Amino acid sequence: MTRNIVFIKQAIGDETPVSVYNLSITESLNELSTLTFSFDSEGQNSVAAQMMAPQTRVLVPETNQWFRLSSVNPVPLGKTRAYSVSAVHVGTDLHDMYVDKRLTNTQSLDDCMKFITDGTDFKYIIHDTFKNYSFSDGFGGDFSDSLLMNTLKSDFGFEFYFDNWTIHIYKQLGDVDQFVFVDGYNATKISWTEDYSNIRTSIKGLGKQNDNGSYAASAEYRSPNANIWGVKQAATVQDDRFTDGSSLLEYIKSQLQDYPIIQYTMERAEFEHGAKLSEFNSIKVGNSGLLKDRFGIDVDTRIVGMTYFPQDPKQSDTLTFGNKIFDYARNLAMQRDARTSNKTIGTALKAVSRRVDTIVNDGVWYVWR
Secondary structure, X not given: OOOEEEEEEOOOOOEEEEEEEXXXXXXXXXXXXXXXXXXXXOXXXXXXXXXXXXXXXXXXXXXXXXXXXXEEEEEEEOOEEEXXXXXXXXXXXXXXXXXXXXXXXXXXXXXXXXXXXXXXXXXXXEOOOXXXXXXXXXXXXXXXXXXXXXXXXXXXXXXXXXXXXXXXXXXXXXOOOOOEEEEOOOEEOOEEEEEOOOOOOEEXXXXXXXXXXXXXXXXXXXXXXXXXXXXXXXXXXEOOOOOOHHHHHHHHHHHOOOOOEEEEEOOEEOOOOOOOOOOOOOOOOOOEEEEEOOOOOEEEEEEEEEEEOOOOOOOOOEEEEEOOOOOHHHHHHHHHOOOOOOHHHHHHHHHHHHHHHHHXXXXXXXXXX
């Protein structure tokens, strides 16, 4: 059983190393990472057992990230106890701040972030440019983490991650064309389903209702995809937060699903060191890339989560692929042309594709070595 070291630090400042096993970290897009591990309360670890208390932090040295204890489960093991520990990234400390006051009218993202981090240990970096947003009912009256994750994220349209007490904000995390998984080569049984049932291509919006029954703002939007799927009217949105037509328009655009939902699965993907194409594949949450089945069909996909074992290279990390917006024009182009946007990955993919095409044409299946 592989055992490694993490560091435990109590709220009063005492710190000790602890020998742990079965340590894993799960990352999910726009969520706080979680940590699980186990340790036995023997020898030096007995000190760590006494430090299992509210507000205790855990540092994983391989990632240099701090986590806050969320649950501890000690189980008798002879003369000692086996501890199963769960923790949440220290970004959870943002929940310690409740914002009573409210910002009103039009605000920048920078003003809003200053507002929710004021008086906390958190800093932030806004890496892209965002338009101002108009708050008809004001912004505030909630916990800082909820205002970040549930309000600002959707209103301004950004993605984020925490680096300890620093919040990084981007329009979109990750990079495109960062990996290739080919069924039968470095992945097994790629499959997907496309759901067309909820496609809508036209939507209307109404803002705050005035005393006389009229509305302070209205907007209407028709998606370019109406030329593909036809005009399909969505339910009209009425939201008292909006008194500005342009802000309402941006909002109703975000509420319109004008594409099929595509879900994809694979039984197994090999992407760690030494796996086929591992020298080309860049695996991190937010990155997008290509899945290719044995019939030559390409599917654009994005990594939205992963579980990994930073202290145990023998353990196989796992990926979670999220829904990708269906791009009709891009989908057609991908069937006609080879990928050229990433030269290195594209060259490797062409070679693999030729082998897949040969197999399909010859009607022969084999495992590449």
